Amino acid sequence: MSATTSSLTLQRRFAVGWLRGSRLRATITSLILGAICLVWTYPFLWMVSAALKTNVQVASGAGLIPPSPQWGNFERAWTQAHIGQYFTNTVIITVSTVAIVVATTAMMGYALGRYDYPGRKIVLALYAATIFIPEGYTIIPVFDLINRLHLNDTLFGIILAEAGGAHVIFVLLFAGFFSQLPHELEEAAIVDGAGFVRTFAQVMLPLSGPVIATTIILQFMSSWNNFMLPLVLTLSRPELRTLGVGMFAFQGQYYSDWSGMAAAATISLLPIIGVFLALQRHFVEGIAGAIKQ
Amino acid sequence: MARAFAAPVLSERLYAARWCYVFMLPSFGLAILFTFWPIAASWYFSLLDWSGFSDERPYIGLANYVELIGDPYFWQAFGRSFLFMAVTVPVRLTLALIVAIVLNDAALRLAPLFRTLFFLPVVTTSAIVGLLMVFVLSPFNGPVNQALVASGLVGRPIDFLGDPATALYTVMGVSVWKQFGVSMVYWLAALQTVPPEQLDAARVDGAGRWDLLRYITLPHLRPFAIVIVLITAVSALRVFDLVQTMTGGGPFFASEVMEVYIYRNAFSVQGGTPRLGYASAAGVLFGLTVMLIALTQARALRWARQARGDAGLRQ
Numbered sequence: 236m237s238a239t240t241s242s243l244t245l246q247r248r249f250a251v252g253w254l255r256g257s258r259l260r261a262t263i264t265s266l267i268l269g270a271i272c273l274v275w276t277y278p279f280l281w282m283v284s285a286a287l288k289t290n291v292q293v294a295s296g297a298g299l300i301p302p303s304p305q306w307g308n309f310e311r312a313w314t315q316a317h318i319g320q321y322f323t324n325t326v327i328i329t330v331s332t333v334a335i336v337v338a339t340t341a342m343m344g345y346a347l348g349r350y351d352y353p354g355r356k357i358v359l360a361l362y363a364a365t366i367f368i369p370e371g372y373t374i375i376p377v378f379d380l381i382n383r384l385h386l387n388d389t390l391f392g393i394i395l396a397e398a399g400g401a402h403v404i405f406v407l408l409f410a411g412f413f414s415q416l417p418h419e420l421e422e423a424a425i426v427d428g429a430g431f432v433r434t435f436a437q438v439m440l441p442l443s444g445p446v447i448a449t450t451i452i453l454q455f456m457s458s459w460n461n462f463m464l465p466l467v468l469t470l471s472r473p474e475l476r477t478l479g480v481g482m483f484a485f486q487g488q489y490y491s492d493w494s495g496m497a498a499a500a501t502i503s504l505l506p507i508i509g510v511f512l513a514l515q516r517h518f519v520e521g522i523a524g525a526i527k528q
Numbered sequence: 529m530a531r532a533f534a535a536p537v538l539s540e541r542l543y544a545a546r547w548c549y550v551f552m553l554p555s556f557g558l559a560i561l562f563t564f565w566p567i568a569a570s571w572y573f574s575l576l577d578w579s580g581f582s583d584e585r586p587y588i589g590l591a592n593y594v595e596l597i598g599d600p601y602f603w604q605a606f607g608r609s610f611l612f613m614a615v616t617v618p619v620r621l622t623l624a625l626i627v628a629i630v631l632n633d634a635a636l637r638l639a640p641l642f643r644t645l646f647f648l649p650v651v652t653t654s655a656i657v658g659l660l661m662v663f664v665l666s667p668f669n670g671p672v673n674q675a676l677v678a679s680g681l682v683g684r685p686i687d688f689l690g691d692p693a694t695a696l697y698t699v700m701g702v703s704v705w706k707q708f709g710v711s712m713v714y715w716l717a718a719l720q721t722v723p724p725e726q727l728d729a730a731r732v733d734g735a736g737r738w739d740l741l742r743y744i745t746l747p748h749l750r751p752f753a754i755v756i757v758l759i760t761a762v763s764a765l766r767v768f769d770l771v772q773t774m775t776g777g778g779p780f781f782a783s784e785v786m787e788v789y790i791y792r793n794a795f796s797v798q799g800g801t802p803r804l805g806y807a808s809a810a811g812v813l814f815g816l817t818v819m820l821i822a823l824t825q826a827r828a829l830r831w832a833r834q835a836r837g838d839a840g841l842r843q
Contacts, residue, residue, distance in 0.1 A: 260635070261635040261636050264633070265637075265642075268631075268642045269638075269642075272645040272646065275646060275648075276648060277671075278657075278660060278661065278664050279648070279652075281664060281671050282660055293669075294668075294669040295669075296671065296674045340555055342554060343551065343552055343554075345551055346547075346548040346549075346551040350533070350545060350548050352533055352541065352544075352548050352549075353538065353545070355548075358556065362559070365559070366826075372570070372787075372790065372812075372814060372815040372818075373563075373570050373811070374811075375566075375569075375570060375790075375804050375807060375811065376565065376566035376567075376573065377562060378794075378795075379804075380561065380566070380569075395562075396562060399559070399561050399563070400558065400562045400563045401555075406555065430547075431547035435551075456651055459653065460651075460652070460653040460654060462653070462655040462768070462769040462772075462773075463768050463769065463787075463791070467791075467795055470795060478653065479654075480655070482655070482656055482659055483655055483659065493663055496659070496663065497660075497663070500656050500659065503656045504653060504656055504657075507653065508651065508652065510651075511647075511648070512644070515647070518651065519647065522713050523716070523717035
């Protein structure tokens with residue numbers, strides 16, 4: 236009896252000790268990781284800090300907290316460096332591209348995933364093959380095509396080129412999702428008198444919310460951050476530049492204006508960072524999904 | 529489950545499925561224009577002597593390829609792209625695995641916060657991060673050099689991006705930092721699949737943390753590791769945004785990777801004529817190499833999936 240009690244106490248004492256040990260370990264690990272994360276995100280902290288300092292204060296270093304916030308830097312970047320114009324361009328391109336990509340890949344995925352018809356297997360094989368084709372080395376034909384279609388003087392050319400492409404991952408996500416919905420859904424819709432399009436738009440599409448969310452987020456990130464395509468397509472049209480391209484073009488011109496550049500970079504990066512912080516679960520799951528299959 | 533259209537005659541089946549074709553049209557049309565056509569066209573363009581200024585573009589056969597093979601700048605850029613891959617992939621994956629294992633600890637309450645902060649650079653625009661890094665790494669009052677000099681680690685500021693010896697490795701470092709979060713999330717997803725019963729059983733048997741890591745967790749990660757290595761390897765060849773904005777391929781071509789070489793020959797020739805045909809040929813040669821790697825990746829993926837299936841059977 237007493238032997239059991241003492242062994243129980245011993246076990247409990249051991250458990251408490253183990254817990255305390257793991258808590259201590261977690262605290263020490265947290266401190267180390269916290270320090271690493273501070274260094275990790277330091278470039279962004281420095282950017283925001285420099286955007287609120289004068290050029291002299293940036294050059295002298297002297298701490299991250301700006302002595303008196305210089306909001307004029309943002310005004311200078313927005314108007315003189317045309318960041319306002321580039322911001323609008325980037326928003327228009329991103330929103331349009333995301334809308335086109337969601338609509339086209341959802342429709343494609345619905346047809347491929349839900350029905351079997353002549354030609355389906357060929358299209359699936361063609362799409363699957365694009366996984367092995369490196370993007371980015373085909374920039375010259377895309378540039379040539381946009382010029383030949385006379386789309387090189389509007390944002391529409393950039394939108395089309397970014398929305399173009401197979402987007403095979405989104406198509407497969409939609410196809411996989413639609414293929415596993417029960418057939419009773421369609422049958423009920425047909426009984427209600429809905430045709431192919433209404434069944435898709437009113438019954439099936441509203442159910443695919445999670446896939447739509449993943450597509451929107453990944454395409455938003457890719458369009459907002461795209462550089463090579465808008466760079467090449469706006470070589471002769473400075474007024475169509477996106478944020479990244481515009482800042483790249485001004486790099487030489489405004490080289491001495493560090494706080495202005497930092498303000499411009501802050502304006503460019505804050506929207507995407509804000510969206511990420513608000514929806515980070517979807518970002519992480521969307522990216523992790525690539526290896527889960 | 530895909531539903532088939534039952535009809536004996538092909539034309540009837542085609543008509544029954546008419547809405548499917550209508551639904552495929554927008555996506556397929558865009559794919560033809562911006563994926564399938566550009567691939568075919570770049571093969572054709574690579575056989576032309578084409579400046580891009582005029583519609584005149586005479587067919588010159590394989591002359592572009594012959595010239596490329598003798599162009600030392602091409603081979604140096606080609607080599608640098610693979611050097612970039614060979615250096616950044618192991619560094620990035622090893623560091624990301626260590627951080628993922630540390631973050632996977634249930635006792636670590638702040639793990640979600642750290643995960644967010646490590647992931648943050650991934651979502652930011654590479655081109656703007658590149659421009660920002662030019663300031664951060666500047667030898668003239670850049671914060672990194674200020675800190676290095678103030679701490680006494682170096683006597684005078686290091687010109688990270690202006691010195692041919694350090695420029696490429698500096699971009700590599702920024703690339704590892706920028707893409708680190710993706711690898712970390714991959715590893716975390718893989719770590720989630722380690723069966724907790726196995727860990728508990730081993731813990732009851734008195735296994736320590738290192739034993740669990742060495743004998744259960746790491747062996748379990750092996751099939752995932754193959755997939756992660758290959759995905760990372762192909763993505764490490766796409767570094768145009770960072771290189772172009774941080775160094776433009778310089779100084780003296782010291783950091784010119786393949787994409788920058790193609791861009792320079794096609795769109796940004798200083799004082800010369802653009803050579804779209806020649807740049808297309810470079811794109812085709814490099815694209816073929818990347819495709820070979822991707823195909824190897826597909827093979828390895830299938831192999832890894834089989835290995836994982838076998839492991840599942842054994843349990």
